Amino acid sequence: MLVEAKSGHTGGPLSCTDFATTLYFNVLNHDPKNPKHPDRDYVVYSIGHVTPVNYSLLAECGYFPLRDLMTFRKLGTHLQGHPSYLDTPGVEASTGSLGQGLSISLGIALGLRMDGKPNRVYCIMGDAEHQEGATWEAVMAAANFKVDNLCAVLDLNNAQIDGRMEEIMNIHPIADKYRAFRWNVIEIDGHDVLQILDAYRRAMSTKGSPTVIIAHTKMGRGVSFMEGDYKWHGNPPSPEQGEKALSELGTTYGIWSKRLRES
Numbered sequence: 318m319l320v321e322a323k324s325g326h327t328g329g330p331l332s333c334t335d336f337a338t339t340l341y342f343n344v345l346n347h348d349p350k351n352p353k354h355p356d357r358d359y360v361v362y363s364i365g366h367v368t369p370v371n372y373s374l375l376a377e378c379g380y381f382p383l384r385d386l387m388t389f390r391k392l393g394t395h396l397q398g399h400p401s402y403l404d405t406p407g408v409e410a411s412t413g414s415l416g417q418g419l420s421i422s423l424g425i426a427l428g429l430r431m432d433g434k435p436n437r438v439y440c441i442m443g444d445a446e447h448q449e450g451a452t453w454e455a456v457m458a459a460a461n462f463k464v465d466n467l468c469a470v471l472d473l474n475n476a477q478i479d480g481r482m483e484e485i486m487n488i489h490p491i492a493d494k495y496r497a498f499r500w501n502v503i504e505i506d507g508h509d510v511l512q513i514l515d516a517y518r519r520a521m522s523t524k525g526s527p528t529v530i531i532a533h534t535k536m537g538r539g540v541s542f543m544e545g546d547y548k549w550h551g552n553p554p555s556p557e558q559g560e561k562a563l564s565e566l567g568t569t570y571g572i573w574s575k576r577l578r579e580s
């Protein structure tokens with residue numbers, strides 16, 4: 318997608334891939350053939366820019382054909398660089414302006430609770446996004462209203478657009494901050510699927526407070542020349558780099574083109 322588009326975000330989507338894939342395939346109650354099903358769980362990407370992982374998972378789940386992925390970031394496609402809920406099935410909120418997703422998720426969660434419904438809301442957040450003040454209003458309100466159908470997943474990759482998060486505007490001690498706001502805090506290795514599954518289960522059984530899963534991850538996870546390097550935040554790979562990345566991730570362009578043609 319990124320090579321074809323010649324633009325877009327590579328590093329963040331790869332740091333989110335393990336916990337986001339686990340969420341869609343093992344945790345979510347959803348029906349890709351009926352995206353607006355009233356009993357569905359909601360996923361809000363507060364870090365709207367991680368569309369490569371968001372759209373890939375929606376396509377793999379069957380919300381739309383895999384071949385649509387090759388239109389990513391092109392004029393007229395429903396797969397724009399940042400997600401639009403009016404255009405793409407499975408997208409619950411139009412995001413991209415950082416710091417808004419937790420407030421949106423909180424509103425959805427409160428609405429569901431008012432209607433007496435059991436649906437859950439997942440909000441995928443970035444670490445540097447916690448530099449946005451509005452995030453903390455939502456953190457405070459979610460705990461105050463004991464919104465336990467809300468689970469935030471924090472992609473703690475210590476990287477942002479201009480450098481290392483800890484050097485630009487350190488958000489630590491982030492776990493203590495959430496605890497002080499009376500959230501249920503679960504810290505995990507964000508690339509260990511068993512830990513990820515266990516965290517989602519613990520979040521589901523927590524009553525009386527919202528949960529944040531702090532996922533320690535690596536930007537560009539799985540690709541040797543990208544891992545841990547913030548410069549991959551907003552850059553696409555060249556065709557050669559793309560081929561090398563795919564082979565390190567256990568696939569090839571050939572395999573992908575075949576799947577796309579057949580979809």
Ligand SMILES: Cc1ncc(C[n+]2csc(CCOP(=O)(O)OP(=O)(O)O)c2C)c(N)n1
Pocket residue numbers: 328329330364366413414415416442443444445446447472474476477478482536550
């Ligand atoms: C309100 C707002 N300010 C600035 C930006 C530009 N921007 C896009 S991504 C990003 C960095 C986000 O860092 P992080 O949340 O850690 O995501 P990651 O780098 O891990 O993908 C910035 C500053 C934006 N999208 N919205």
